[in-house]
Amino acid sequence: MAMSRRRRLLIPLATLGAAGLVLTGCAEGDSGGDGGDVSGQTVKIAGGITGTEADALNKSFEQFTKDTGIKVEYTGDKSFEGNIVTKVAGGSAPDIAIVPQPGLLQSLVGTGEVKEATPEVTANVDKYWSPAWKEYGSVDGKFYAAPMDANAKGYVYYQPAKFEEWGVEIPTTWDGVLELTKTIREKTGKAPWCAGFASDAASGWPGTDWIEDLVLRQSGPQVYDEWAEGKVEFTDPRIKEAFDAVGEILLNPDYVNAGFGNVKSINSTAFGDVAAPIANGTCPLTHQASFLTANLLTVKTAAGNTPTIAPDGDVYAFLLPGIEEGEVSIEGGGTFVTVFSDNEATKMVAEYMSTPEWADARVSLGGFISANNGADPELASSGFLTDAMKLLQNPDTVFRFDASDLMPATVGSGSFWKGMVNWIDGRPTEQVLQDIQAGYQD
Secondary structure (H helix, E strand, O other), rough: OOOHHHHHHHHHHHOOEEEEEEEEEOOOOOOOOEEEEEOOOOOEEEEOOHHHHHHHHHOOOOHHHHHHOOEEEEEOOHHHHHHHHHHHHHHOOOOOOEEOHHHHHHHHHOOOOOOOOOOOHHHHHHHOOHHHHHHOOOOOOOEOEEEEEEEHHHHHHHHHHHHHHHHHOOOOOOHHHHHHHHHHHHHOOOOOOOOOEEEEEEEEEEEHHHHHHHHHHHHHHHHHHHHHOOOOOOHHHHHHHHHHHHHHHOOOOOOEOOOOOOOOOOOOEHHHHHHHHHHOOOOOEEEOOOOOHHOOOOOOOOOOOOOEOOOOOEEEEEOOOOOOOOEEEEEEEEEEEEEOOOOHHHHHHHHHHHHHHHHHHHHHHOOOOOOOOOOOHOOOHEEEEEEEEHHHHHHOOOOEEOOHHHOOOOHHHHHHOOHHHHHHHOOOOOHHHHHHHHHOOO
16 A cells, blocks of 8 residues: 555655656545646635735645645635635536635535545544534535634733733633623723624624623533524523623623723724724723734734733733633634545645644744644744634633534524624613524524
């Protein structure tokens, strides 16, 4: 038996001869008839990643191209999510698509064009990711798409110097979060929290992250899973309990909306605009995902400097704690490598993207973390991202995908988003929960 495809693709091309990389082995999963010289072939990848992140994604394949001769071309499209199913169904699928939601993956699999993961990709995912990640890349019990990146939600951003000034510490339980909030209010006489739900047609989604964090922490992963699957309804007392807990902060006029106004101003504040008051000190606390660090680097501190993000820096963040001390739960998201072509070059690219070697290449380019437990978190572009990546890699961390992304679009990006906006505007919780649940009938 020849060496596996993964082993071959990690051997520098130069050592295999100037004529190019010729694949003639019989690695498990190879058809035997799709081998041949792949050097000079191009694999096209599509996704919704644009700008500098798209540039970094293309750059992450430079060593792979040197080693194999396969060219990789990634093209980003801001309208990707709305267009990809139509393109695939119409016969215009890329070789690989980077899909941001399990629900969208399911729709693509429904076209009949998605290829199941190869044995090599499957082996990598079994080895380097937690079972939950493999499940999110599966449809009807069949595994299709390896996870690519990850983002961790549920962080609370703060200024370490202010904590020292007020004599407070990072809380270790949810009750501790409420006590911290009360103490900051008493010491400053001002609202401790700022929040922004405005995001054009997607307004309300930051509120769903709050609710998801509390469902996961209060009721546990099993209830969270059943809720995401629609088996636990929004009108269930356990979901109302999460709304009530979040409401202790977001519906309290004494606690929000620092730097912006009253409770209702949450709906008119853009989600990224909370970065500025956190950096300049006019807002002590905000709840957001790990990607808020990118927004923080575009604003200034009270001294006029770009904030440093570190435990002893201008700004840092702690993960929203559990109900009991020591519980670590993360609600987050990620993308999935979805394959439409079955030629050898595409298989090699997909396999490479499931390895720690590719994860290290992309992580080292900045602004990116992976839940691949074989990747090196010390390569991340900041100490904060290193810590976030370690949490995602930790086998003791309970990770669950963003529930709204798992729900049908009529609910997850429909009635749930809209319901959060209505809730902030003052609609009673019971009515909001009924309205959101009604999205399943649309």
